[in-house]
Amino acid sequence: MAYLIYDGSFEGFLSVVFQCYQQKLSPTNICKESDFQEVLFAQKQTIPSNPKQAQRVWKALQKKLHRRNQELPLRAFLSEHPGIEMMLYRFIRRVFDTSFSIETDYGDSDVLQLKKLERKVLKETARLLQFVRFQETSDGIYFAPIEPEFDVLPFTLHHFKDRFADQQWLIYDLRRDYGFYYNLKTVDEVTLSEKAFSTIDGKVNTNLLEEKEVHYQKLWKNYFDSINIKERKNLKVQRQYMPQRYWKFLPEKSPRIKD
Amino acid sequence: MHEKVQKKLKILADAAKYDVSCSSSGNSRSNSRGGIGNAVAAGICHSFTDDGRCISLFKILMTNHCIYDCAYCINRRTNDRARATFTVQEIVDLTINFYRRNYIEGLFLSSGVIKNPDYTMERLMLVAKKLRLEERFNGYIHMKAIPGASQELIQNAGYYVDRMSVNIEIPTEQQLEKLAPEKNYPSIIRPMNQISEGILAYKEERRKYRRVRKFTPAGQSTQLIVGASPESDRQILQLSSNFYHQQQLKRVYYSGYLPVNTYDQRLPAIQSPPLVRENRLYQSDWLMRFYEFSADEILTSDQPFLDLDVDPKLAYALRNLHLFPIDINRADYHMLLRVPGIGVQSAKMIVDARRFRRLTSYHLKKIGVVLKRAQYFITCNELAPRMTDWEPQRLKSHIVAASQMKRRKAGDTQLMLFHPTMNSPAIPKQLHSKN
Numbered sequence A: 001m002a003y004l005i006y007d008g009s010f011e012g013f014l015s016v017v018f019q020c021y022q023q024k025l026s027p028t029n030i031c032k033e034s035d036f037q038e039v040l041f042a043q044k045q046t047i048p049s050n051p052k053q054a055q056r057v058w059k060a061l062q063k064k065l066h067r068r069n070q071e072l073p074l075r076a077f078l079s080e081h082p083g084i085e086m087m088l089y090r091f092i093r094r095v096f097d098t099s100f101s102i103e104t105d106y107g108d109s110d111v112l113q114l115k116k117l118e119r120k121v122l123k124e125t126a127r128l129l130q131f132v133r134f135q136e137t138s139d140g141i142y143f144a145p146i147e148p149e150f151d152v153l154p155f156t157l158h159h160f161k162d163r164f165a166d167q168q169w170l171i172y173d174l175r176r177d178y179g180f181y182y183n184l185k186t187v188d189e190v191t192l193s194e195k196a197f198s199t200i201d202g203k204v205n206t207n208l209l210e211e212k213e214v215h216y217q218k219l220w221k222n223y224f225d226s227i228n229i230k231e232r233k234n235l236k237v238q239r240q241y242m243p244q245r246y247w248k249f250l251p252e253k254s255p256r257i258k259d
Numbered sequence B: 001m002h003e004k005v006q007k008k009l010k011i012l013a014d015a016a017k018y019d020v021s022c023s024s025s026g027n028s029r030s031n032s033r034g035g036i037g038n039a040v041a042a043g044i045c046h047s048f049t050d051d052g053r054c055i056s057l058f059k060i061l062m063t064n065h066c067i068y069d070c071a072y073c074i075n076r077r078t079n080d081r082a083r084a085t086f087t088v089q090e091i092v093d094l095t096i097n098f099y100r101r102n103y104i105e106g107l108f109l110s111s112g113v114i115k116n117p118d119y120t121m122e123r124l125m126l127v128a129k130k131l132r133l134e135e136r137f138n139g140y141i142h143m144k145a146i147p148g149a150s151q152e153l154i155q156n157a158g159y160y161v162d163r164m165s166v167n168i169e170i171p172t173e174q175q176l177e178k179l180a181p182e183k184n185y186p187s188i189i190r191p192m193n194q195i196s197e198g199i200l201a202y203k204e205e206r207r208k209y210r211r212v213r214k215f216t217p218a219g220q221s222t223q224l225i226v227g228a229s230p231e232s233d234r235q236i237l238q239l240s241s242n243f244y245h246q247q248q249l250k251r252v253y254y255s256g257y258l259p260v261n262t263y264d265q266r267l268p269a270i271q272s273p274p275l276v277r278e279n280r281l282y283q284s285d286w287l288m289r290f291y292e293f294s295a296d297e298i299l300t301s302d303q304p305f306l307d308l309d310v311d312p313k314l315a316y317a318l319r320n321l322h323l324f325p326i327d328i329n330r331a332d333y334h335m336l337l338r339v340p341g342i343g344v345q346s347a348k349m350i351v352d353a354r355r356f357r358r359l360t361s362y363h364l365k366k367i368g369v370v371l372k373r374a375q376y377f378i379t380c381n382e383l384a385p386r387m388t389d390w391e392p393q394r395l396k397s398h399i400v401a402a403s404q405m406k407r408r409k410a411g412d413t414q415l416m417l418f419h420p421t422m423n424s425p426a427i428p429k430q431l432h433s434k435n
């Protein structure tokens, strides 16, 4: 009856898996430090995060998993779904302990659930590619605020770097208070101590915007309104594909922009 | 100056909105060094208008002036409307600036015909050329080929764009002549053929040489107006099927006729666009492209129109009850796809999962099969088929009644299932690398 406590990071979680093998532990539950509540009569053991051990588990997993599923453990982990640790733990054990691949055994509730969680996280990743909106600032940096449900910004960097290779950009996660800055060569992680933008909707202070920025936001909103066919109004579909929580970042949905 | 562009944009976006196609899919290309933009194979929707359609491309007309007078078109010369024309540079600037802000995947450029087809086509071509060569733009470009433009211009444009389309608009020659007497069928079919041949030649050369000049790498598409002329759904689907198979078109779009020119006696008097019919056509198209259905299976000669009450897959199953029920644990993929309530994703998961254990209805439900639908057409382990000895008509009313009850609860979700804009959003391939 062991409760294993870890620091909440993916690396920490993989270290737990490593220790379970090494110390032959069979955990009842794996909990983040921050979530753990004392349980009467339960044994608890804190497992420190260890990059080397985590690496070993990750590498071994990569060897066993089909290419398509190589990112599955990380993506599913990022869903922060309650109980994700035990689900992943059981899955990883099965992957290691079975000689054949069990990754498509969708009759098993862990496998199916993990697959679904992975899809959910991927969807949020895709939404970033869809709904990131840059504002051009007067020093030539394109700035985009985001607030994704999961911590998926790192998954999108490759895309943005390839696409916007000739412009400096900064994409900033307001909720997690960190972002990535591309300086025309490399993409670096940054945390801004002083912010020249609203921490609520990410709007850059008007005096720091490039002079034509507002003009293009207006043009875009104008376009958005003109391309709509009134006779076919269907707000429900609109909301289904473009969740309302993104609207505050979209100039086309902003009531503040008028022409 | 800003004001002027705003005004033009309003007019020319409004005039472009009736063209339904917006997909930016079908090609993936990474950015060239130092340029801007790339194309993602599955396409990305960047916004959704109040009518629920995807905005992927900046869809605009170069001009809404037109020398022609097609009955079904809002921009026909006899209509008294505000008119405007963009310069080449204005379109280039808007595209680049929208693109840099991540509003769009690229440009979808179409136009009314000014002066003559060649003059018009040349300006369209110049926009693409400028974007590619001067701005080093690597995003997506979809361009309309103007019927009647010279082969050389179309060929030239093909080198700069990702996709080209010629809208057939009216499904049969006879009706086209009636509604658009100044156009003719050959002027539409000729550029279509030219483009498909160009694509074939490009593919052929690419096999032989390493560096070949690209020619519309994302292929060709077209659009049909539904309900402006009396063609049957069967005629329409057969035409689409030919486009897909003979001309290798990537997409056919269906646009329910919006009664824009009600004064024109040649057009049917309708109040609102035939949206349900349009949706049924999209569903059928979907069945042909992803569910291994042929046009003849969807509609037979004694049944020229799609059933508006039920989707075409259910209609097929009801007409072919002798093929059902099928055994979920045995049936091949092709048959699984034919079961109402089983989609492509579920069918694949079933095939994968049943190698490990016999599947029960519990598993099916978890996987995402709509059992309410499927239960009449399958057996699986413990689940015996329901009411297989019923008459098709009775079974149909039963299913329709059941789903209507649900629909009343859930709002009109039926129409959304196969919504044409349902582009699966793209996921970047290399998810991990931080650089």
Ligand code: SF4
Pocket (backbone or CB within 6 Å): B066, B067, B068, B069, B070, B073, B074, B075, B076, B077, B111, B112, B113
């Ligand atoms: S040629 Fe095109 S723009 Fe001109 S009237 Fe006909 S359909 Fe409309």
